[in-house]
Amino acid sequence: MPGMRHAFRALRHRDFAIFWSASIASSSGTWLQNLAVPWVLFQLTGSALWVGLATAALSIPMVLASPAGGALADSNDPRRVLVxxxxxxxxxxxxxxxxxxxxxxxxxxxxxxxxxVGLLNGLTQPSWQSLVNRLVPREDLRSAVTLNSMQINVAKAVGPATAGVVLAVAGAWAAFLVNALTFVAVLVGLLVMRADTRGVRLEHRVTALRGLVGAGGYVLRHPALRLTLICSTLIGLLGYPVLTFTIVMAEEAWDVGSTGMGALNVALGLGAVAMGPVLAGWERFLPRGTVMRFGLPVYGGAVLCFGLSPSFGLALVALVVAGAGFFSASNSNQTAAQMIVAENMRGRVLALKLMTFMVAASVGSAVQGAVADAVGPRVTIATAGALLIVVAAVLHLLPARIGLARLDDPQDTT
Structure with missing residues (x-):
């Protein structure tokens, strides 16, 4: 297939290939931890609310640290920041x-x-996203952004699968140790890069507050970037909490233990990984707005089906589809932001976008966790999926000047 030949073309660039490969190991460790922490909390407390609080404890510090992370990314070599x-x-x-x-x-x-961890993630992510842009030429940027998203979703399959086995065999301490060891891979990758990753030099260093205010004003002036923030909010608020609910459902709905919890998260990752090459390979024929137009309701429908699944097997199928829908929606949104934003604003705008998503994810996880304690996880998950379908329909009906077609706007060169 001609499109598939282009899916991995960003890997032709040595430094990006090194960074991408090392990132799979590090991200797998991160997702191992992301499952181990809420699993541990649920075992200690038996409460879905505490599972939601784990997301909030990660997300809120990320939000607070992201403005500083954006300023660091735009004022320094992102590779040094990441080390x-x-x-x-x-x-x-x-x-x-x-x-x-x-x-x-x-x-x-x-x-x-x-x-x-949340504070350090907030400092990390803007530099991580900015570095991806500096390791490939612009004609391969969309491939690089998609592959970066894909490695995260490969990690969503590998990390939870490893977590399920490690938690069952050795316990939580071993899961945390494995996560610590995976950072070695990305550190080695960063140190052996040859490319100049310093990017555009600013005339003055940007403070965190000044950077946040500047990014906010910049985004408000650009309808396409405003739209990416809206989509990030919707995905974080209504869709993202399903990741933490796999833990609750594994225990309360099917009693499949840590290995079953790992399998549910592997299903999410596999759906996303399967969709990655399709989006990367056919980017010339698939406008980002069109991908979002279909990906978001598919994601919502799959979340709804997961909540209503009568059996563990059907839940796995629903999560494979949910993973594909989530990847399609989130990747088209992230790629739009990367392709549209001006180079000298990249780190700060990506930090603002991360803040928006993490606030929504933390609020969504905490609220849905509390609701699940009151009415049950099935009703909560199904309702969130249904609401995601509704908001996807609203976005579909928006006029072109403010609608999803704006995700295909050209780069700002002003």
Missing amino acids: VTQSLMALVALLQCLNWLYGIREPWAVLCLVVL
Whole structure:
């Protein structure tokens, strides 16, 4: 298929290939931790609310740190920023391991270290996204952004599968240790790069607050970028909490334990990985607005079906479809932001976009967790999926000047 030949073309560039390969290992460790923490909290408390609080403990600090992360990304070499932040995240993962080994297992103690992870993630992500842009020429940027999203979703399959086995065989301490070790791969990858990743030099360094205000004003002036923030909010608020609900459903709906929880998350990852080459290979024929137009309602419908699934097998099928829908919607949205934003605003705008998503995800997870404790997880998940379908229909009906077609706007060169 001619489109498939172009799907992986960004990997022709040595430094991007190194970074991408190392990122799979590191992201797999991150997703292992992302499952281990809420699993541990659910085992300690038996409450879906605490599972939602795990997301909030990760997301809110990310939001607070993201303006500083955006300013760092635009004022410094993002590769150097990542060497520092990834080293610190490895140390925090080791602390999580040691806490568990020494019997410090109170829920608040678990959440305190998650807060540190969130702060470091907020400093990391804008530089991570900016670095992707600096490792490939513009004609291969869409392939690079899609492949970067795809490696995250490969990690969503590998990390949870590993988490299910490690938690069942060795326990939480081993899961945290494995996560710490995976940071070695990305650190080595960053250190052996040859490319000049400094990007456009600013005339002055940007403070976190000034960068956030500047990014907000810039986005308000550009309808396409405003739309990417709206889509990020909807996905985070209504769709993203399904990731944490796999833990609750594994225990309460089907009683399949940590291995079943891992399988549910592997299904999500597999659906996304299957969709990645399609979007990357056929980017010339698939406008980003069209991908969002179909991906968002598919995601909502699959979440709805997951909530109503009468059996574990059908739930797995629903999550494969949900993974494909989530990848389509989130990747088209992320690619639009990367392709449209001006080069000298990239880090700060991506930080603002990350903040928007994480606020929505933390609020959505906490609220849906509380609702699930009151009315049950099935009703909560199904309702969120139905609402996602409704908002997708509203976006579909918006006039072209403010609608999904704006996701295909050209890059801002002003």
